[in-house]
Every structure is written in structure tokens, then in C-alpha cells.
Amino acid sequence: MKMTVDFEECLKDSPRFRAALEEVEGDVAELELKLDKLVKLCIAMIDTGKAFCVANKQFMNGIRDLAQYSSNDTVVETSLTKFSDSLQEMINFHTILFDQTQRSIKAQLQNFVKEDLRKFKDAKKQFEKVSEEKENALVKNAQVQRNKQHEVEEATNILTATRKCFRHIALDYVLQINVLQSKRRSEILKSMLSFMYAHLAFFHQGYDLFSELGPYMKDLGAQLDRLVVDAAKEKREMEQKHSTIQQKVLEGRTKGD
Known part of the structure; x- marks a missing residue:
């Protein structure tokens, strides 16, 4: 473990020790601000994500409604139901x-701030x-009159006891x-690593899900290609029929005239 403040300098209460304390205390204060900010951003992200899930679920319900409406078309109903699922x-x-994000980032870092940083404070x-x-x-020891032995001893004893207490608490x-x-x-790396593993699991789950769905999507795509060809053919036939009927109507009007 790398020591950021030296124990020996602590016992001396040297200027070097005080300078190191000032640097560390400033660093910890900044760390707390950064962690608080990250936790707040995490909470906002989670809340936004939950709102996204609610909106997405409503969209899924819309797809299911459309699937039920298309019950007379097996391909459409089956596809929409499968996709919505x-x-x-x-x-x-x-x-x-x-x-998992709440546990790995919000809870874990909040606990670090509340427990470890609180102990530091x-x-x-x-x-x-x-x-x-x-x-x-x-100050009292320096100001005491040296010709008053009782006061000198009292100030010396207080100073000795205070120094002893100081060393203990300073250590x-x-x-x-x-x-x-x-x-x-x-703590920071453990939290972020857990967060990244949560994403790894998320994308693996999505990959596995769509790997299973892939063959069906491919087959449906082939069906759509055939449907496009058939639709184009049907369109040409209808246009031809429309043209033929329209021509007959025009010819009938001409004869009538």
C-alpha cells in the first residue's frame, strides 16, 4: 500500500507533514465532489432508462394491438407477435x-462516500x-512564569499529555x-468493472436473442422479396385491366355518341 502521508513526519508534526495533509485533504474533498456528481448522473441515467422502458412497453402494446387487428393475415399477425415478444x-x-447499474455505481459508490469518506472526515x-x-x-506553556514552579509543572504536564494525545490521534x-x-x-475500479460486466451481459443477451430470431427474420425477408415481386406483377396486371376497362368505356361512349 502506497502511503501518501509519512508516519514519521506525522510524529514530528513537521511542515512537510502539514503540507502533505493539506494536499491530501484538498484531494479528498475534490474526490467527494466527483463521486457525488457521478452518483447523481447515474441516478438521472437510471431514471431516464426506466422512462424509456415504460415508453418502449407502450410501443410494444401498440404492436400487439396491430397484430390482433391483423388476425386475418397470418404472416403479419405471427411476425408482429414474434417481434413484440x-x-x-x-x-x-x-x-x-x-x-445492476444501480448496485454497481449508485449503491457501491454512495456507500464508499457515506462510510469511508465519513470515517476520514x-x-x-x-x-x-x-x-x-x-x-x-x-502557548500556555510559553506564557507561564518560570518562577512559579507549580504553574510550570502544571503547564508542562498538560503539554506532555496533549502531545501524547496528539501523536495518538495524528497516527x-x-x-x-x-x-x-x-x-x-x-472501490472505483471495482464499481466500474461491475458496470462494464453488466453491459457485457446485456449485449450478450441481446446477441443471443437476435441470433435465435435471425433465421426467422431472414425467412421473412425472403418472403417479402417474393411479395414485392408478386405485388409488382399484380400491380401491372391491375393497371392493364384498368386500362382495358377504361378503353372499353371510352369505346362504348364513342359508339353511343
Whole structure:
């Protein structure tokens, strides 16, 4: 585990230690903002996705209504029903994807923010408090009159106890910082990896679904090609019939005239 703040410098309470603290605290504050933003974007994405599923389901119902309306045409009814069933499966896959996204991004990162970053903040508050107490003890010890032995001993004892407490809390704070800095990498990557695997599963499911549907679509496409040819032939025949009848009508009018 890479330590971002040195324990030895912590015990010295050196300027280097304070500078490292300032840098880390600023970095963690920015990290929290980035994670909060990502979680909010994730929530918005999930809500939009759910709205898409609702609209898509309504569209599927429209396809089914059209299929029922076309009950006298077996090809149309069968095709529309089969397609609507497949698209309904895709909606189900989307729903699963959104649920997994909520667990992998929203829940996991929110937990990291609420638990790990909260521990960091609590440790920071304790450190700031004991730092202030140490500074007060130093000031009091410096201001005490040296000819008053009792006050000197009291100030010295307070300073010694405060320094001891400071070292203890400072070490805990540094440990919390270093653990957080190490854990943030695994938590972020674990969350994103889970998110990407959810998409991998989603596209695999879609691929498998349409692989099964593919042969039927291919056969239907061949039928449509034949239907287009037949329709063109039928159109020519109707146009020819129309022309013949129209010609007869014109000839009849001419004779009548």
C-alpha cells in the first residue's frame, strides 16, 4: 500500500507533514465532489432508462394491438407477435441492466462516500481538535512564569499529555488517510468493472436473442422479396385491366355518341 502521508513526519508534526495533509485533504474533498456528481448522473441515467422502458412497453402494446387487428393475415399477425415478444425481452434486459447499474455505481459508490469518506472526515475533525489543544498547550506553556514552579509543572504536564494525545490521534488520522487513498482505487475500479460486466451481459443477451430470431427474420425477408415481386406483377396486371376497362368505356361512349 502506497502511503501518501509519512508516519514519521506525522510524529514530528513537521511542515512537510502539514503540507502533505493539506494536499491530501484538498484531494479528498475534490474526490467527494466527483463521486457525488457521478452518483447523481447515474441516478438521472437510471431514471431516464426506466422512462424509456415504460415508453418502449407502450410501443410494444401498440404492436400487439396491430397484430390482433391483423388476425386475418397470418404472416403479419405471427411476425408482429414474434417481434413484440422479442422486443419485450429486450426491455427485460434493459431493466436488469438498470438494476445492476444501480448496485454497481449508485449503491457501491454512495456507500464508499457515506462510510469511508465519513470515517476520514471524523478522523479529520478529531485531528483538528487535538491540534488546536496542542497549540493552546504550547502557548500556555510559553506564557507561564518560570518562577512559579507549580504553574510550570502544571503547564508542562498538560503539554506532555496533549502531545501524547496528539501523536495518538495524528497516527490514527494518517492511517485513515493512507487506507482511504489505497481503497479508493479498488472501490472505483471495482464499481466500474461491475458496470462494464453488466453491459457485457446485456449485449450478450441481446446477441443471443437476435441470433435465435435471425433465421426467422431472414425467412421473412425472403418472403417479402417474393411479395414485392408478386405485388409488382399484380400491380401491372391491375393497371392493364384498368386500362382495358377504361378503353372499353371510352369505346362504348364513342359508339353511343
